[in-house]
Amino acid sequence: MTTVASARTRLAAGTSDDVGAFRQRLLDGLAGSIVEVGYRNTTVAEIVRRARTSRRTFYEHFSDKEACFVTLLTDSNAETVRQISAAVDPGAPWASQVRQAVEAWIASAESAPAITLSWIRDVPALGAPARRLQRDMMEAFIVMIQTLCDTEEWRAAGAGPVSRQLTVLLLGGLRELIATTVEDGGQISDVTEVAVQASIALLGPRG
Incomplete structure (x- = not known):
């Protein structure tokens, strides 16, 4: 016999799944809009249109467009760190x-070049939450490289460990190289060899 407790458990699980699905649809809506018109030209109305949901649902998940953007980039960068480490x-x-x-x-950057470029170019001009995200994500990459x-x-x-300062230099250079390549209409993979050689030169044995 189905108990009230078990029914409530299933209901709660279903509600949680629904919340996660709506959240992901909104994030996908933002990502799609960034690809089409860029972050600056994206509106909440455009996000909910692409997500096929309502403004009310949007504001149940995010306080504003920037909060949605911060979440999108947080998820994206965490996945990039995971992929690199693996x-x-x-x-x-x-x-x-x-x-x-x-x-x-x-490979991760090339799978979503518009999001990558938006992360590099748009975040510095946003508010405090986005600036905290920038610092947090930079720290995640620093820790990953040093590890x-x-x-x-x-x-x-004779090549390790690597200092924090050297890691910051490496990350800044690679990010700018990727950003300018996308802006110039190139393929990110075109810079693979120069990125590898520069990284080897910076991180290699020190005489």
């Missing part, structure tokens, strides 16, 4: 690990 074989030669990481990063470079393979080659 792509690196810690037992491979250190230079091969650099290539694996760079290729994974570029990947702090292994026996790297130490044996």
Whole structure:
């Protein structure tokens, strides 16, 4: 016999699934609009039109367009960090690990170039929550790189650990390279080799 408690449990689970589905539809709506018209020209009305939902539903999930944007980029960057970390074989030669990481990063960026460019160009001009996101995501990438470079393979080659300052320089350069490539109408994958060689030069053994 179905109990009241079990029915409530199923209802709660269903409600949670519905909330997650609506949230994802709104994020997908924002992402689609950024691809078509850019973040600055995107409106809440456009987001809900693409999500096939209502403004009321939007404001049940997000306080405004910027909050939705911050969530989209938070999810996107967390997935990028996960993909890069998973792509690196810690037992491979250190230079091969650099290539694996760079290729994974570029593949992730190339899968959504408009979102990547919006992250690099639009976030700095937004409010405090977006600036906190920028710092938080930069910190996530710094920690990831320092962790990947702090292994026996790297130490044996005289290449690790890597300082925070050097990591910031590397990240800033790669981000700007990707942004200008997209703005100029190029393919992000076109810069793979120069990105790999620059990363090897910065992160490699120090004489």
